[in-house]
Amino acid sequence: MKKLCAVASLLLAVIILVGCSIMENAKRQEFEERFSRISEVYPTTKVEELFKKFPKGFEIEYLKTEYTGDSPxxxxxxxxxxxxTKEILGTYVKESYEEEFPHLSVESEPIQIKYTDEKGIESTDGQELPASVRNxxxxxxxxxxxxxxxKDLxxxxxxxxxxxxxxxxRYEIVNQTINDYIGINSNDKIEMELFGVPKFDKAHKYSVTIAFFKRGRDYFSEAIKEK
Structure with missing residues (x-):
């Protein structure tokens, strides 16, 4: 009787595990389908081409964190x-914080900027942009x-x-192109997360945020949203 109960318990555990795996795979497929439009932007070799893809305009938000030195x-x-106007205008700020107190940050004064495929990122208010921003x-x-x-990740x-x-x-990836872009070891494993917003989906508008991080450190994120 005890053996029979043990076998039954083991069988039940296997059934539960298989059921959970099937449900998780179904959830993955559902969410990946939600991000099926990501290829509409990745890649777009020239930023100004986004006007052709999104005739009503678009928004871009770019964040990159550097961990060199004592103050990230x-x-x-x-x-x-x-x-x-077919202009791409915006603002740049530098947010500094101590690594021991990551929730306490200080922002620099905003610099007004613009982007063109010909000249890249430029200041429009006379303030000097760091070379790292211009590039x-x-x-x-x-x-x-x-x-x-x-599907392969x-x-x-x-x-x-x-x-x-x-x-x-969220995925775990090893990608030399991404790692070189972020500025970390080309063989490092990092996590990549894609974010979506239902109100954009319902309106059939593009909205994807892609972020990369490792061991609690945010390295980079980029969001493109259709107006």
Missing amino acids: YTQILKFDGDAK IRFLFTNFSFDKEKL TYLNVTESPVDGNYSI
Whole structure:
């Protein structure tokens, strides 16, 4: 009788594990389908080509954190692509913080900036931009991504907010192009997370945020949203 109970318990555990695995795979497929439009932007070799893809305009938010020295800092660039003027204007700020107190940050005064494919990122208010900002190249201009590539990645988990429905899917990756772009060892494993917003999905508008991090350190994120 005891052996029979043990076998039954083991069988039940196997059934539960298989059921959970099937449900998790189904969830992965569902979320990857939600990000099937990622290839519409990744790649777009020239930023101004986004006006053709999004006739009503677009927004770009770019964050990159540097961990060199004793005081890590984040470069934050926000752009607005105006459909009428075909200008890409925005702001740049540098957010500095002590590594021991990552929630206490100090922002620099905003610098007004613009982007053109010809000249890249320039200041429009007379303030000098750091060379590291002037030389920024958006990830989507040289990195290709699509739904099929997501299927080949090491899947970690998905999340979905019960409040606003915002969702994400996370993977573990080793990608030399990404690591070189971020500025870390080319063989390092990092985590990549894609974020989506339901209100954009319902309106059939493009909205994808892609972020990379490792061991609690945020390295880089890039968001492109269609107006």
